[in-house]
Amino acid sequence: MTRTLKIESLTATHRTEEFRCNEPQLDGYLHRHALRHTKEGWGRTFVLVDEDRLVGYYTSCASSIDRSSIPRSTPTFPTSAILLAKLAVDANFQRQGFAGELLMHSLDQTYQISKRTGVHAIHVDALNEGARNLYVKLGFQELLDDPMHLFMYVRDVAKLF
Amino acid sequence: MILVDEAFKPTKNEIAMAREMAKYPNKWIAIVTKRGREKIVASGDRITDAIAEAEKLGIKNPAFRKVPAHLFVQNGDTSVDFSPQIKMSERDALFYRGNFEIEREPTEELRKLANRYKEKYG
Numbered sequence: 676m677t678r679t680l681k682i683e684s685l686t687a688t689h690r691t692e693e694f695r696c697n698e699p700q701l702d703g704y705l706h707r708h709a710l711r712h713t714k715e716g717w718g719r720t721f722v723l724v725d726e727d728r729l730v731g732y733y734t735s736c737a738s739s740i741d742r743s744s745i746p747r748s749t750p751t752f753p754t755s756a757i758l759l760a761k762l763a764v765d766a767n768f769q770r771q772g773f774a775g776e777l778l779m780h781s782l783d784q785t786y787q788i789s790k791r792t793g794v795h796a797i798h799v800d801a802l803n804e805g806a807r808n809l810y811v812k813l814g815f816q817e818l819l820d821d822p823m824h825l826f827m828y829v830r831d832v833a834k835l836f
Numbered sequence: 837m838i839l840v841d842e843a844f845k846p847t848k849n850e851i852a853m854a855r856e857m858a859k860y861p862n863k864w865i866a867i868v869t870k871r872g873r874e875k876i877v878a879s880g881d882r883i884t885d886a887i888a889e890a891e892k893l894g895i896k897n898p899a900f901r902k903v904p905a906h907l908f909v910q911n912g913d914t915s916v917d918f919s920p921q922i923k924m925s926e927r928d929a930l931f932y933r934g935n936f937e938i939e940r941e942p943t944e945e946l947r948k949l950a951n952r953y954k955e956k957y958g
Contacts, residue, residue, distance in 0.1 A: 680956070681957075682957065772952070775949040775952070775953075776949075776952070776953055776956065776957070778949070779949050779950055779952075779953035780953070780957070782950075783953070812943065812945055813943055813945055813946045813949070814940060814942055814943040814945075814946050816940075828940070831940050831941075831942060834941065834942050835942055835946065835947065835950040836950070836954075
């Protein structure tokens, strides 16, 4: 059977309450805050849906990186960036490559934004060592002051699209 | 007013140094500066190896850097940031590791993900 997967902006019609990734912090954010944050502009959440099942989600927002934390910083002001704040896949759909698809969507979005306004990097806080290793394998670099906080230059992201 | 691009424009010495560094992927290197030019004087897999080699050669107070696994040097467009040149302790060297500009190609894993994503979602 062919699946009809799509990634779309979170709305009130999505059944977020059924989502469980087994990380309470990430489940709680989607259940209680993600929609409000999307409406109020604190962060935008995109969901990956399979028919009407919510497979995974990510949340991103405009951000900046302190100039002392990134190898090539601007001389006097923070580095413009997109923060990939959350990314999670429902426990029933894990280990099927969906996290990678959500990550690629966020990189694509970042690249599209960078064509309209200055964005120098995308950064992410790894939840644990496993996540950190995955980001490193995909080419993210550690920030200078925190090995769990990783980034990728947008000009490198652009080579993918 | 200094344009950002101008501020990051590498000097000939920096480009030459970047080429030298590219010979030591993933290694710690010890650097000394003589008459305004930097020179790699020792290297090792770990910073302690680079320190030991530098000490063995009688080199005083070199700066230590970790060379990334992928260091791409391009004519005219290299922007390797070697400033500030800091005489570092091992702890500081670890903190400042990678404190220079590197041009990266997407990893094989990321390219595969991107291709799969584009096929699936257009």
